[in-house]
Amino acid sequence: MSPKNENKDLMDRGKKPKAKDLTRDDAVVKNYQSQTEIHSRPGAVEGKDLDVRTIEPPKRKSQWAEVWKRLIKNKAAIAGMIVIVILLLTAIFADFIAPFHYETQDLQNVRMAPNSDNWFGTDNFGRDIFSRVVYGSRISIQVGFIAVGVAMIVGGILGSVSGYYSGRIDNVIMRLMDVLLAIPGILLAIAIAAALGPGLVNVMIAVGIASIPRYARIVRASVLSLRDQEFVEAARAVGANDFRIITKYILPNCMAPIIVQGTLGVAEAILAAAGLSFIGLGIQPPIPEWGAMLSTARIYLRDAWWMSIFPGLAIMFTIFGLNLLGDGLRDALDPRLKG
Amino acid sequence: MAKDLLKVKDLSIQYNTDEGVVKAVDNMTFEIGVGETIGIVGETGAGKTTTALGIMQLVPSPPGQIVQGEIFFKGEDLLKKKEEEMRKIRGNKISMIFQDPMTSLNPVMTTEDQVAEVILLHQEVSQKEALEKARDMIETVGIPRERGKEYPHQFSGGMRQRIVIAIALSCNPELLIADEPTTALDVTIQAQVLKLMKRLKDEFETSMIMITHDLGVVANICDKVAIMYTGYVVEYAKVRDLFENPLHPYTQGLFGSIPNVEEDEKRLNPIKGLMPDPTEIPEGCPFNPRCPKAMDICRKVLPDRVEVEEGHFVNCHLYPAEEYKK
Numbered sequence: 230m231s232p233k234n235e236n237k238d239l240m241d242r243g244k245k246p247k248a249k250d251l252t253r254d255d256a257v258v259k260n261y262q263s264q265t266e267i268h269s270r271p272g273a274v275e276g277k278d279l280d281v282r283t284i285e286p287p288k289r290k291s292q293w294a295e296v297w298k299r300l301i302k303n304k305a306a307i308a309g310m311i312v313i314v315i316l317l318l319t320a321i322f323a324d325f326i327a328p329f330h331y332e333t334q335d336l337q338n339v340r341m342a343p344n345s346d347n348w349f350g351t352d353n354f355g356r357d358i359f360s361r362v363v364y365g366s367r368i369s370i371q372v373g374f375i376a377v378g379v380a381m382i383v384g385g386i387l388g389s390v391s392g393y394y395s396g397r398i399d400n401v402i403m404r405l406m407d408v409l410l411a412i413p414g415i416l417l418a419i420a421i422a423a424a425l426g427p428g429l430v431n432v433m434i435a436v437g438i439a440s441i442p443r444y445a446r447i448v449r450a451s452v453l454s455l456r457d458q459e460f461v462e463a464a465r466a467v468g469a470n471d472f473r474i475i476t477k478y479i480l481p482n483c484m485a486p487i488i489v490q491g492t493l494g495v496a497e498a499i500l501a502a503a504g505l506s507f508i509g510l511g512i513q514p515p516i517p518e519w520g521a522m523l524s525t526a527r528i529y530l531r532d533a534w535w536m537s538i539f540p541g542l543a544i545m546f547t548i549f550g551l552n553l554l555g556d557g558l559r560d561a562l563d564p565r566l567k568g
Numbered sequence: 569m570a571k572d573l574l575k576v577k578d579l580s581i582q583y584n585t586d587e588g589v590v591k592a593v594d595n596m597t598f599e600i601g602v603g604e605t606i607g608i609v610g611e612t613g614a615g616k617t618t619t620a621l622g623i624m625q626l627v628p629s630p631p632g633q634i635v636q637g638e639i640f641f642k643g644e645d646l647l648k649k650k651e652e653e654m655r656k657i658r659g660n661k662i663s664m665i666f667q668d669p670m671t672s673l674n675p676v677m678t679t680e681d682q683v684a685e686v687i688l689l690h691q692e693v694s695q696k697e698a699l700e701k702a703r704d705m706i707e708t709v710g711i712p713r714e715r716g717k718e719y720p721h722q723f724s725g726g727m728r729q730r731i732v733i734a735i736a737l738s739c740n741p742e743l744l745i746a747d748e749p750t751t752a753l754d755v756t757i758q759a760q761v762l763k764l765m766k767r768l769k770d771e772f773e774t775s776m777i778m779i780t781h782d783l784g785v786v787a788n789i790c791d792k793v794a795i796m797y798t799g800y801v802v803e804y805a806k807v808r809d810l811f812e813n814p815l816h817p818y819t820q821g822l823f824g825s826i827p828n829v830e831e832d833e834k835r836l837n838p839i840k841g842l843m844p845d846p847t848e849i850p851e852g853c854p855f856n857p858r859c860p861k862a863m864d865i866c867r868k869v870l871p872d873r874v875e876v877e878e879g880h881f882v883n884c885h886l887y888p889a890e891e892y893k894k
Contacts, residue, residue, distance in 0.1 A: 458671060459666050459667075459668055459671040459672040460671060460672050460673055460674045460675070462626070462666070462672075463664070463666055463672045463673070463732070463735075464674070465626055465658070466624055466626060466658055466659060466663065466664040466666075467658060467659030467663065467685070467686045467689065467735065467736075468654075468655045468656060468657070468658035468659040468660060468686075468689050468690060469655075469659075469685070469689060470655060473689075477674075477677070477685070478674050478677075481674075481676040481677070482674070482675065482676055484676075
């Protein structure tokens with residue numbers, strides 16, 4: 230368009246009636262309404278013979294439905310999920326599944342090999358190992374999920390603050406996390422558990438603290454990549470404050486890596502708790518914890534293999550299931566990762 | 569013209585980078601009346617977006633820094649406002665439409681929630697009322713209200729930009745800053761979105777700053793236009809004046825590079841050369857190395873703003889101030 234070759238239509242700037250000056254019957258409004266009606270309700274325009282048929286739009290799936298679809302295609306993830314569901318059911322219905330209470334001793338039948346009454350045999354106090362393994366699932370799940378939950382919340386807050394504000398706060402927080410990371414996780418958990426003393430809650434705290442830095446790092450990395458996205462800028466431009474931006478715009482968008490790390494983290498937390506119990510810093514008898522059971526069984530390894538095999542298998546299957554599920558989730562949440 | 573809604577005076581914004589200081593906006597002055605639309609036109613990197621962010625007080629800092637200037641919005645200097653007060657203005661009195669509708673919506677929130685979010689932030693209404701208003705707003709921009717329950721990825725680009733417009737207009741702002749709202753859209757959708765914006769602007773009596781590099785868009789909806797080059801406004805005039813009588817060689821070059829439909833042209837007629845490195849802006853008039861009419865003085869002295877005819881300002885030595893003084 231050259232300056233002289235001006236377009237009359239484009240340049241027309243005649244006064245148009247404002248919407249608020251118009252009554253509902255005004256022709257302009259009518260015209261406008263019919264236009265929008267074509268957009269919103271096909272075929273619903275009055276007095277016009279439009280051959281418009283309503284077409285059902287294809288059912289669109291939300292992001293999570295897509296993830297679910299990909300997840301259930303993955304056989305390994307299904308296997309993992311089945312294991313976890315069984316574990317959860319066992320923990321919930323332990324009272325109905327276990328034939329004996331976990332503390333019931335039968336000193337007449339000590340260290341019995343597996344038989345029809347005691348499917349997994351009995352231990353050195355004559356307690357039914359099957360019942361103890363069943364009840365043990367409760368402890369493991371508690372420790373696993375609560376420890377990871379604590380680590381996720383604390384690590385998430387630290388990570389998002391340091392990623393969002395960057396600068397000095399970021400430096401301070403992340404160097405602290407580096408210090409924690411420099412100490413091997415299990416060693417750190419041992420140190421904390423030793424300082425706090427044994428017990429269920431202390432184990433959770435110890436394991437939780439030891440895994441904070443990992444979540445902090447993951448969250449920080451995701452926040453850093455999301456912070457400069459245009460939709461975050463747009464949120465700022467509509468007047469949202471920092472807290473709202475972090476909780477409503479940034480964190481929901483970095484859930485995928487956190488969920489994956491969380492699933493794998495539960496497995497590690499269970500393992501760490503079992504390890505702590507094994508060396509006597511964790512859950513104390515008579516509470517049936519798989520690690521503690523292994524620890525007791527160690528002395529009788531030569532003549533009562535069942536005492537160690539079954540709690541060991543329980544730990545193994547749980548970790549295996551969680552890891553399969555975690556891997557499956559990662560593939561499902563980020564299809565690009567899978568070559 | 570009615571009272572000025574926004575008055576920007578001598579605004580300078582710079583970025584302090586490792587390579588040196590980049591003057592993104594230098595001595596920018598313009599004003600917008602109620603219901604008026606001003607177009608800001610320029611090449612990529614001319615400082616258009618930075619101007620917009622400056623008005624919103626959203627210049628990323630560091631490295632960005634507002635060096636000097638005043639931005640009067642309804643008589644109050646925005647630069648002196650506290651962050652908290654600014655937050656109440658953003659989205660409420662002044663709102664912004666971003667360039668790329670693909671990335672300016674939160675992918676994990678339903679669209680109606682995102683529209684309702686702004687309403688909730690600035691108006692004292694319940695969650696339910698806000699959602700209801702949001703759905704009305706979605707309908708106003710021509711999307712069926714039931715689709716508000718869907719996520720941004722289920723929308724096409726043009727529809728997303730409509731949602732962005734719905735968000736921007738949902739609190740009935742007095743000033744709308746549109747940062748290249750149609751650049752990421754294809755031509756037919758561009759026309760639709762522009763038509764929609766124009767209609768809503770008239771309906772809500774909103775003033776608008778239209779940032780674009782499309783002179784066609786300017787002709788279509790702007791009242792005034794400012795041509796920017798390397799952070800400077802080189803020409804500032806009413807649209808009709810500028811299109812009929814472009815004064816600055818850069819503006820003339822811009823018009824010259826648009827092919828004439830009536831003549832048989834084989835090649836485009838671009839402005840020769842490239843925009844200078846933002847850290848090494850040439851001395852004198854920044855346009856002098858590319859200017860076909862460059863004189864000696866252009867290489868030494870930065871031209872002042874001269875009012876050649878009423879409301880038509882140009883910064884160029886071809887129009888010496890003495891000649892046009894009244």
